[in-house]
Amino acid sequence: MDLVITRAGENDIAELGVIGPAAYAAAYHEDWDDAVGFARQIIGFGPDAMRVFLARPDTRTWIARQDGVGVGFLTMVVGSLESIANRPNGAEIPRIYLLPGARRGGIGRKLLDIAEGQAKSEGCTYVWLDVMEHAEWARAAYARWGFTDIGGKVFSGGLRPGRNRGMRVMVKELK
Numbered sequence: 001m002d003l004v005i006t007r008a009g010e011n012d013i014a015e016l017g018v019i020g021p022a023a024y025a026a027a028y029h030e031d032w033d034d035a036v037g038f039a040r041q042i043i044g045f046g047p048d049a050m051r052v053f054l055a056r057p058d059t060r061t062w063i064a065r066q067d068g069v070g071v072g073f074l075t076m077v078v079g080s081l082e083s084i085a086n087r088p089n090g091a092e093i094p095r096i097y098l099l100p101g102a103r104r105g106g107i108g109r110k111l112l113d114i115a116e117g118q119a120k121s122e123g124c125t126y127v128w129l130d131v132m133e134h135a136e137w138a139r140a141a142y143a144r145w146g147f148t149d150i151g152g153k154v155f156s157g158g159l160r161p162g163r164n165r166g167m168r169v170m171v172k173e174l175k
Contacts, residue, residue, distance in 0.1 A: 002066065002067055002068075003064060003065070003066055003107065003110070004064070004065050004068075005062055005063070005064045005065075005110060005111060005114060006062065006063060006065075007060070007061070007062055008054065008061040008062060008063040008073060009054065010051075010054070012061075012063050012070070013047050013050050013051050013054065014047055015063065015070035016047070016050040016061070016063060016070070016073055017045070017046045017047030017048075017049075017050050018070070019063075019070050019071070019072060019073055019097055019099060020042075020045025020046065020049075020050065020073070020095065020097050021042040021043075021045045021046055022099060023072070023097035023098055023099055023100075024041070024042055024045055024097065025038075025042055026099070026100045027135070027138075028132070028135075031132075045095070045097070053075060056077075058077055058078050058079055058080075059075065059076065059077055059078070060075070060076045060078065060115065060118055061073060061074070061075045061076070062074050062111055062114055062115065064098075064102070064107050064110070064111055066102065071098060071099045071101070071102035071107065072096075072097060072098035072099060072102050072107050072108065072111065073095065073096075073097055073111070074093060074095065074096045074097075074108075074111035074112065074114075074115050075093070075094050075095045076091050076092065076093055076094075076115045076118070076119065076127070077091065077092040077094060078091050078118075078119065078122050078124060079091070079124075080092035080128075082126070082128040082150070082169060082171055083128075083130070083169055084150050084151040084169050085150070087126070089123065089124055089125040089126070090124055090125070090126050090127065090128055090171075091115070091119035091122070091124040091126070091127045091128075092127070092128055092129065093112070093115060093127055093128070093129040094129070094130075096108050096111060096112065096129075108141065109145060112127075112145060115127065116172070116174055119174060120174045124174060125173065125174055126171050126172060126173045126174055127171070127172050127174065128150075128169060128170065128171045128172070129142065129147070129169075129170055130167045130168070130169055130170075131167065131168050131170060132166075132167055132168075133152065133166035133167060133168050134166070139168060139170070142170050142172075143170075145172065146172045146173075147170035147171060147172045148170060148171055148172070149168050149169070149170050150169050150170065150171050151168075151169050152166050152167060152168050152169065
């Protein structure tokens with residue numbers, strides 16, 4: 001399949017607003033037993049939220065398309081302090097979301113490579129992200145991509161009782 005990654009803009013909002021909720025629901029639907037809470041969570045990845053995010057001057061977003069159809073995206077916030085030591089000169093990666101059929105094909109890594117290059121060009125010395133502690137598949141991917149776990153915090157959203165609410169903060173130094 002033909003893969004094309006481009007910087008996302010206003011014309012991509014509708015597609016981003018589908019990919020985000022679909023990818024989150026596919027990966028994390030079992031964490032929730034409250035339909036209203038879950039709906040509120042995924043609305044945070046919908047078109048209106050993406051429009052607001054894209055309008056911010058400190059954000060960058062890329063969309064990955066296979067055969068002309070959006071299958072994933074990455075968002076980045078330049079100048080963001082990592083949430084453990086509040087170190088300066090960072091870039092947060094709040095979302096790397098891929099539709100289920102697009103996982104394990106190198107798309108996430110390609111998106112990250114582009115974001116890292118952009119972060120370096122803007123003077124950032126590292127990128128960082130949060131990941132659910134129980135999402136071992138995601139943590140393993142980030143570790144393979146050079147991220148190091150620097151500490152934990154608690155997910156603030158309402159999850160199913162008994163579900164692990166821990167999050168790990170992971171950092172990758174840019175060389």
